[in-house]
Amino acid sequence: MQYVLFVIFLTGKDKILIVDDEKINIAVLTSYLTDNYDIIAASTGEEALKIVKKEEPDLILLDVVMPGMDGFDVCRTIKHDYKLDFIPVIMLTALTSRNDHQKGIEVGADDFLKKPADRFELDKKITALLRIKEQHDLLLQDRNKAYEYLDYVGVLIAVLDRDYKLIHINQKGADILGYNRNNIISRDWIDLIVSESYASLVKKKYDRLLDGIMDEPECSEYPIMTITRKEKLFKWHYSVLKDAKGNITNILISGEDITEKRKDEIKLIEYAKKLQKSNEIKDLFTDVLRHDLLNPAGLIKSFTELLEETATSEKQKLLIENIKKSNLKLTDLIENAAKLAKLESIDEMAFVRTDIASMAETTLCSFEQSLNSHKMKLVFEKSETCFAFANPMIEGVFTNLISNAIKYSPDNTTITVKIEDFADKWKVSVADQGDGIPDADKEAVFTRFNRLHKENIKGSGIGLAIVKRIMDLHGEKVGVFDNQEGHGSIFWFTLKKAY
Structure with a gap:
């Protein structure tokens, strides 16, 4: 018999439980339904409840008058005690009084059928109720999918009833609070997590929501307490849930932990104040x-x-x-x-192995037109390759030093660029034949906006300040001394070799 039932249940048909103490009634109903449904039978109310718990049938045909536990008791137990209210129950009865029908409705019966059952009417009622159950099951699946989705979102989501009791919380929310969510369902939400100093304020907010008053903006911030009584700051968004008649039944809240975000904002504000100064x-x-x-x-x-x-x-x-x-x-x-x-507050920058000789040549080529227009000669002395650890921003140093040499030198003069071996470093120098720089001003030229005045030359003086900052970030030195081979200056800087 177990083998037969196993095969039947693999058919994918809806499963119907017939409960009747008369074997002939079970046989008749089975003959009506067996072609379209999988049939299970029970002859007593007690046996029926065991089968319901184990098999969870799709529909129950339930006789009212039975010895021991009658149909009313069975239906009440299924609908109220077992919480299986989604299983349709058709009560089969020879009782026709108004009170009997009222009692059946009170215990949760979905429909009634007079004995002996008419085959056509029986099929109609079963088909209708199974269609309703199918829609109910689909809604449950959609709800469960929604709950599963909520478990994966990165915010706390909870549903409260009108007494502020928790009726649902997503897994993420339970994890944030540190609770097992099954242990906090039906707990008072305000007592559970809201900091005491904010409890009255939050309750007032919830009361207004239940009264249909949605404040602007529809969010607020207040701290909560985790299971370890650690305080976390949350930003909360609210909405309400309504029943079919439009009555507000629940409060839906979502909360984002902004504790670290607020700390970062405070740091940013403090940093902005420093920048402002x-x-x-x-x-x-x-x-x-x-x-x-x-x-x-x-x-x-x-x-x-x-x-x-x-x-x-x-x-x-x-x-x-x-x-x-x-x-x-x-x-x-x-x-x-x-x-x-x-980068004023940054102590380090990334360096790569760079051929500074090649970089210098590229930079010098970009000044060819300017050199020709001033009838200047440029001499570049170097090794074949000069690899150094440098950031690409080092090109700005070459650009500024060559530009300044052209800018501050008279026509028909020579600019000499050298890359010299300097132990574990390269020493790069740019020599011009300009007016030179007094000793008192040699340090000041690297300060932003400090520039020796020269007629017909416009500029901001930022070039050498940029050079100084770039070299500081490289942890290298930069300086200037007099050109001993004639008038002018020699600007220099060092870079660590890359082997």
């Missing part, structure tokens, strides 16, 4: 980037684009291309200056 940072962006660098770079870019439209000869196109390349380097320099401002 720094005139150097403000001056760097407002006086230099906006006025002295960005505007000329923008004009050069606009004029270059206009020239590209009118250029006809190959020479013109080549000159325009050189202008574009030089302006691009200027723009890169501006961006590097902005980065330097942001």
